[in-house]
Amino acid sequence: MAELRVDLAGVKLRNPFLLASGIWGESGESLAGAWRAGAGAVITKSIGAEPRAGYPNPTVEVYEKWGMLNAMGLPNPGIEEYPREIAVARAAGATVIGSVFAATAEEFARLSARMAEAGVVAIELNLSCPHAEGFGTEVGSEPEDVERIVHAVVRAVHLPVIAKITPNTANPAGLALAAERGGAKAISTINTLRGLAVDTTLGRPVLAHGLGGLSGAAIKPIGLACVWQIFEKVHIPIVGVGGIRSAEDALEYVMAGARAVEVGTAITFEGVSLFGRLANGLSARLDELGFARVEDAVGVAHRAAG
Numbered sequence: 001m002a003e004l005r006v007d008l009a010g011v012k013l014r015n016p017f018l019l020a021s022g023i024w025g026e027s028g029e030s031l032a033g034a035w036r037a038g039a040g041a042v043i044t045k046s047i048g049a050e051p052r053a054g055y056p057n058p059t060v061e062v063y064e065k066w067g068m069l070n071a072m073g074l075p076n077p078g079i080e081e082y083p084r085e086i087a088v089a090r091a092a093g094a095t096v097i098g099s100v101f102a103a104t105a106e107e108f109a110r111l112s113a114r115m116a117e118a119g120v121v122a123i124e125l126n127l128s129c130p131h132a133e134g135f136g137t138e139v140g141s142e143p144e145d146v147e148r149i150v151h152a153v154v155r156a157v158h159l160p161v162i163a164k165i166t167p168n169t170a171n172p173a174g175l176a177l178a179a180e181r182g183g184a185k186a187i188s189t190i191n192t193l194r195g196l197a198v199d200t201t202l203g204r205p206v207l208a209h210g211l212g213g214l215s216g217a218a219i220k221p222i223g224l225a226c227v228w229q230i231f232e233k234v235h236i237p238i239v240g241v242g243g244i245r246s247a248e249d250a251l252e253y254v255m256a257g258a259r260a261v262e263v264g265t266a267i268t269f270e271g272v273s274l275f276g277r278l279a280n281g282l283s284a285r286l287d288e289l290g291f292a293r294v295e296d297a298v299g300v301a302h303r304a305a306g
C-alpha cells in the first residue's frame, strides 16, 4: 500500500487528510472523534481573544448536491477557556493544529503564543473568513498586512505557522508570497468564498448576517486553481482546501501542488467516518497509478503542463 505519511513543514502527519477549521464543532471531544475516525490531524475552530456568541440563526443554507453557505460569526469560547478543549483532544492522542483569528498583528501573536502553550503542533492563521467585520479577509487581503501579521506570529512562537489565504482576491500567489516572506512555513488555501442567498418570499437574505461563506463541491475548481497558481510561486508546502469529498478530489489537489488537504463540508454531510474512506481510497489510487508515496505525486501536474 502506498505511503500516506507526509511531512508538513516538520509536522509529521499520519495521512494528508486534515479536519478543516470550524467543522465538526469546537469541543475537544469532537476533535478527538475526528482523530479516532482517522484524520491526519485536526484543526480547531478559529479562536479569538474574547468569548463570542456568533451571529443569530439562520447561520447555514445547505445546497444538497454542491455545498453550503454559512455565516456563524466566529463563535468561540475565547483563548482563556479553549486550552482545556485542546487538552481533551490531545489526551485522545490527536495531532492538533490551532486556528486563531484577530484584528491586529499583535493580537494574532498573543493568541498564537497562548495556543502554543496549549500544546498544538502548528498555528493556522485565519486571514480569510469572508464576512466577519474587522477579521479574516478584512485583515488578510493586502500582501503587506499578511506579511506583517505572519512575521509578528513567527516571532512569538516556535511552531510552524500556516497562513490560510483567501480566494477572494485577484492574486492569491501574491498573498502566499507575502506570507512566505513573513516566515510562514506553509500556506493553506482556500477558505470559503463570499456568497449570498435571498429568500424571495420574505424579500431578505436567507442568513441572518446576510453575506456568508460558500463551501463544498462547487468551489473545488477554484481551490485547485489557487493551489496551482501558488505552487508555481512559493517554495513552502501548500495545504489544499475546498470541495474535497473523495480520494480522487484529494489526489487532484496533490497533483496540483498540495502536500496535505483539509476536509470540511463533506464531513458535515457525511460524518467523520469519511476520513477512513478517504485514506484507504487515496492509498489504493496511488498504488494503481504507481506512486509509492503521496509525496511523490505532489505537483506532478505541473510537469505535464510544462
Ligand code: DHB
Residues within 6 Å of the ligand: 022, 046, 070, 071, 072, 073, 074, 075, 126, 128, 129, 130, 136, 191, 192, 213
Ligand atoms: C466562519 C469563519 C470562516 O473562516 C469561514 O470561512 C466561514 C465561517 C464563521 O465562523 O462564521
